[in-house]
Amino acid sequence: MLQERLGTIQDEIYTCAQCAYCTATCPVAELKGWESYGPRGRMHLLKLVLENDYKANKELAERFYVCTTCSRCEKVCQTDLPLIEIWEDVRSWLVEDNLGPLEPHRVIDASVAEFHNAFREAAANRDAWAGDIELSRKGEVAFFVGCTSSYKMQKLASDSVRILQAIGDQVAVLGEEEWCCGSPLIRTGQRRQIKGLVEHNVEALKNTGAEIVVASCTGCFKTIRDDYPHWYEKKLPFKVMHISQYLAQQIKNGRLTFTQPINQKVTYHDPCHLGLHAGEYEDPRAVLQAIPGLELVEMHNIREESRCCGAGGGVKAGLPDIALGLARTRAEEAEETGASILASCCPFCKTNLSQAIDNEKINLIQKDITELVVEAMGI
C-alpha cells in the first residue's frame, strides 16, 4: 500500500518546506499551471496520503507520471531532498498498487520481457544498423548501442561506431546480447525485471574485455553509470562514459582531429541525464568548440539551469502532448539564439526536439553531436 510505503520516506515528506522553489522551476508545472502537477503539489499530496487525508487514485498517479525526471527541482530544493529518488520510488509503489504505470509503459515492460528491447523488434536484428561496418564482440572499448539507436535512429549508432573506429579504437558491440538497459522501466517504476537486465548486461559487457563502456544515449549512460551499481550490488567492472565525454578526451590527447569546417551557428541543448543528473556540461561543448568554423551560441537556460526537452521519465511514451509542449518551449528558446543548428547528444532529445521543430516550423535543424563530428572528420 502506498500509504504504508510512504512511511519509509516520512522524514523527507515532513522536511519539505512547501517553499515552491521546485515548482517555480519545473517545466511541467509551468506548462500545466495547476499546482498538483508540480513537485511541491506532489509532496503535499504525499503528506495528505500519509496522514490519511487523501486516498491515492488514478488522478494522483497521473500527477506522478507527468514528470520527466529532469531533476531541475532537486537542484533548487532548499532542504536538499532527493526528489528524483522520491518520484521514482513513488512510481514503483503506484505500480505495486496497480495505479501505475500508464498503459504505453506497460507495453514497454512486456516488450522488454519478450524481445529484450523496448520496441517489440527481433533481438536477432540488434546489429542491423551496422550495414557494412565490420563489428567485433571483443575490444578495448565497448559501445552500448541502446534500443532507440539499434532500431529507430540507426544513424546515431553507425556514426558513433564509425568515429570510434576512425580514431583507431578496437570497438566491441554486444549484438543480440545487448538487452534494454532498463531505463524506461526504472523511470516508470516497473522494477520487476531490472535485476535480471542489469546482471545480464554487466556480464555481457564484461565479456567484451573492455575497460570502458561508451554510450551515445544519455538514458543508457545514466542508467548504467548511476543505477546499475545499486542493482548489481557491486562496483561495476568497467568505467562508463558518454560518447561526448569520450570524444572530448580524445580531442585533448590528440587522437581526434577535424579537417572539415562547419561554418554554422550552433546552439547546444544539455540532455538532463548527462547535464543535470551527471553534471557533465563542459565536454559536449568542448567537442563542438573544437570543430573549425563552428560558432557556439548559448540559450538562456543552460547547464544547471537547462530546461528539459520533455521526452524523459516515460513522458514521451505516456503523455506525448506534454512532451511536445515542453519541446516547443525549448526549441523556441534555441531559435532565439539565431543558431541554424540545435545540437544535442541524446536520441530522446533528438526525437522530441525534431518533432517540435517540424510541428512549429521553427527555422532550425536538430543534429546529434556525433553527426557533426562525422561531418567535421570528413568520414
Added chain:
Amino acid sequence: MNKTLIQELIELLGPDSISTSEIERIQCAHDMAPVPKLLGMVYKSKPDAVVRPKSPEQLQQLVKFAAQNAVPLTPRGRATTMMGGAYPVLGGISVDMTARRGIIELNESGLTVKVAAGTNYETVLKFLSRRGLTLYSYPSSAPSATVAGWLANSAMGMGKAGLGIGSSRFGYSADSVVDLGVALASGEYLESVLTSGHKVESFLGSDGILGIIDTVTLKVRSLPLRQEPFSFNFKDIKELCAAVKECISLKPFFVVFEDENLLGFKKKAGLHIPQTQLNRGNHPAQNIVTIVLEGDEASFETDVNKLRQIIASHGGQELARQIAWAEWEDRFRAMNHKKAGPNLLGGEFTAPLGQLTEVIRLVNKMGKAKNLTIGIHGTLGVKEIVLMPQVLSDQRKKFRYMTMMSLVKELNDLSVKVGGAPYGAGLFNAFYAKQVHGAKYNELVKLKKQLDPHNIMNPGKGICHWTRFRVPLPKFAYGFAMGGLGLFVKHG
C-alpha cells in the same frame, strides 16, 4: 458555491481556467505553515473552486461574477507566507495568480519595468541582469515568491509592505513601486492605480483585502559596480548586535545574522558550519553576521575599511572570503536546516534597531524559562530588525506541536513590548493588525468598507480574524487558547 454557480463560472471563464477537482482544491487550502487539524477545523480553508486568470479581462470577469454572487475571493501567489493570508477561511474561490506571469514592458530610459502579478522575483532579476539592471529590493524567497505576493503581504503594514534583500539600503518593498493594475471588488479594473484617483500605497501591504493586483510597475537601477559580501564571527552575540547597529551608517545592501543555536540546528541537519581560524586551529563559528556592501570603486573601498574597523572594535573576526561568498549564495536557502526538525516553529517579528540587544536577551530568557533551544535568524531592515526566533519541532508529535504553537504568540507579544510588531497580519496575526499597520490601521479599515462593502476580497483576514462561521474571533479567546497550550510547553 452551489453547482449552478460553478457551472456559470465555467461557462464564463472556460474550463481551462477553473478547477473544481478535489486534487486541486486541497492544494489551495494551506500555505507553508502546517496547521494542526484540530485548529484547522474552524476555517473553511478548502476553496470551492480554484481559478487561474490568464488575462486582465478574465480577472475582471471573475471579480464581477464574485461581486454579483457574493462569493469570497482569496488571492494566492506562491503561498510562501506562513500567516494564513493566502488560503480561504470561508471557502469560495482561490484566485491563483501564477498564470499572470511575464515581463510586460521595460522602460530603459525611465528605469521602470512592468510585470504581471504572478511573475516570480527571480525571473525579473534574471531578465534585468541580462540588461545590466537590477531591482532595489527582493525577498529571500525570490526563486518562488511572486511580485504581487510580496507586495500585497502585510509584513510591515499598509504602504510599506515587505523587507528583504536590499531594504537596508533602499527601503521597504513599497518604496520601489511606481504603479499597479488592480481589480477592485466592484468589478472595476484599474489599469493604472496612479492615474485613477486611488493611492498605489493602499494596495501594498494590505493582504489583498482591497483588491487583486494584476500588474506591477517597479523602479529598476543599474547593476552596482561593486557588490560583495563579508562574513564575521562573534563570540558574544551582544557585540554582534552592537556592530550591526553601527554598520547601518554604511547603508549596507544586506545584513543577515545567525546565532549559535541556529548554527547548532544547521549542524544537526548535517550542514557545514563555517570555520574560524583561531590560534592556528579550525573552530566552528559561533555567531555569524554577513554584510553585503555595494557602491562604485572608491566609495566601496572606503566602506569596506570602515566596516572592518567597526567589526574589529567589537571583537569580531573576519571569516575567509569564500565563506562570505558561500553565505551570500545561500541567501535564498534560509530553511536549509529544516530537516533537523523536521518542523521549524517560532515567530517572525520586527523590533526597533535600538532594541536589538534587549530583544535577543528576552528571547534567550524565554528559551531558558521554557527549557527550549531557540535559534535566532535576523536581518536588518530600514530602521528596524526582522527576527525569526525558531525552535526545532515535529508536527508528527501532535500534542507537543500544538502546545509549542503558544510560543508564536509569546514571541509576538514580546515584539509589541519592545516597540515592534509581528511581521505581517494575514489570518493568524490579524489580532495584531493595529501594531502591524500602525498609523495606517484606521485608513485601511475605512478603505475596506469603501472599496469592498460586501466583503468578498480575502474576507476574514488582515484587519480581523474570522472563522468559517463568519464570526470574528476576539483577541482574548486567542490569548486564552494559546495561554492554555503554553502551560504544557515546559518540560513537554
